Amino acid sequence: MKPASANMLCQNCRETYWTLIRQLGHVQLPALRSIMLRQASIGTTEHAPGRGNAPLPINTRAQDLIADSEAWLAEQAGKIRAAYAGYAWRKAWYAIISNRHTILNMSTAADDYANLQRIVRRNEQALTPEEAMVIIGSCPKCGHQATSTPQAETWACPDCKWQGGVQAVKAERDNKLWQLEYTGKPIEVARYLAKMDIHCTSSQIRQWLTRGKLHATPTKHKGEYVFNLGEITAMLDCHN
Ligand SMILES: [Zn+2]
Ligand SMILES: [Zn+2]
Incomplete structure (x- = not known):
């Protein structure tokens, strides 16, 4: 004791x-x-x-x-x-x-x-309903996907029991976003980011595309691009 x-x-x-x-x-x-x-x-x-x-x-x-x-x-x-x-x-x-x-x-x-x-x-x-849970990143110790409620401040790994602040886990994830690509339409990438508690609208993304602010590569499907997630969040950081 x-x-x-x-x-x-x-x-x-x-x-x-x-x-x-x-x-x-x-x-x-x-x-x-x-x-x-x-x-x-x-x-x-x-x-x-x-x-x-x-x-x-x-x-x-x-x-x-x-x-x-x-x-x-x-x-x-x-x-x-x-x-x-x-x-x-x-x-x-x-x-x-x-x-x-x-x-x-x-x-x-x-x-x-x-x-x-x-x-x-x-x-x-x-x-909390499943769809309201956000992916905050992954466990720094064992790599298990880290999901939590949007308002949580701390996170505990269900696998290895590691515990820490949500902000730290998110920061670690955001550093790695530059290595992550997402293929889809603006609305789809916006929804995907929302699952990570990163919020932007599809019209914002379309606007950045039109203005050449995002270097997304169009695929052979209409309206679909390969996005770099780091690039999108960097755009959000300087616009919010
Ligand atoms: Zn873990
Ligand atoms: Zn205290």
């Missing part, structure tokens, strides 16, 4: 910590629970009881996330008062919310905060 001083949170972390606690009980757990219940009730209407033994298509991922989230709440509540550890999640969450000072000054606060960050990030990812 670390000395208590190593577990002190700075003002910034204390505020983020508190926001995450509120988010967990106020937004994420209710949302995850409704996903799970919805799936369960779809299951019961589709499979009449007694007819075959098709398992209920309960979203096991949502179930795991709920279990982890509730375990975290129970642990914290139990640290406020041992009896609180047995509370149902909502009561545990209320106990935490009404003991702000105790929670923020807990000798284990830094570790609790780190654990909560991981939990909230995983929940957020599960609650």
Whole structure:
């Protein structure tokens, strides 16, 4: 166990910590629970009881996330008062919310905060539709593709567990964009870049093409080019 001083949170972390606690009980757990219940009730209407033994298509991922989230709440509540550890999640969450000072000054606060960050990030990812996820780059340690929610600040590799800031991963990716080509129409390259959280419009790209600002090579298909992604982002940097 670390000395208590190593577990002190700075003002910034204390505020983020508190926001995450509120988010967990106020937004994420209710949302995850409704996903799970919805799936369960779809299951019961589709499979009449007694007819075959098709398992209920309960979203096991949502179930795991709920279990982890509730375990975290129970642990914290139990640290406020041992009896609180047995509370149902909502009561545990209320106990935490009404003991702000105790929670923020807990000798284990830094570790609790780190654990909560991981939990909230995983929940957020599960609650974000696939098409809203952005490719921020790849893991600096193992090369695994790094996808996250657009608002994430840190990223953890699901493969090798490497952790770091999203900005650093993105910067690394952007350095390599000059080595990347994309073949397609302006609208397609714009959509592809949007997946990386780089935003430009197809009309912007068409304009740069007309003005000779992009050195994209036309292919034999009408309206299609081989684009250099570094060149497009460099144009964006000097126009935004
Ligand atoms: Zn801090
Ligand atoms: Zn990795």
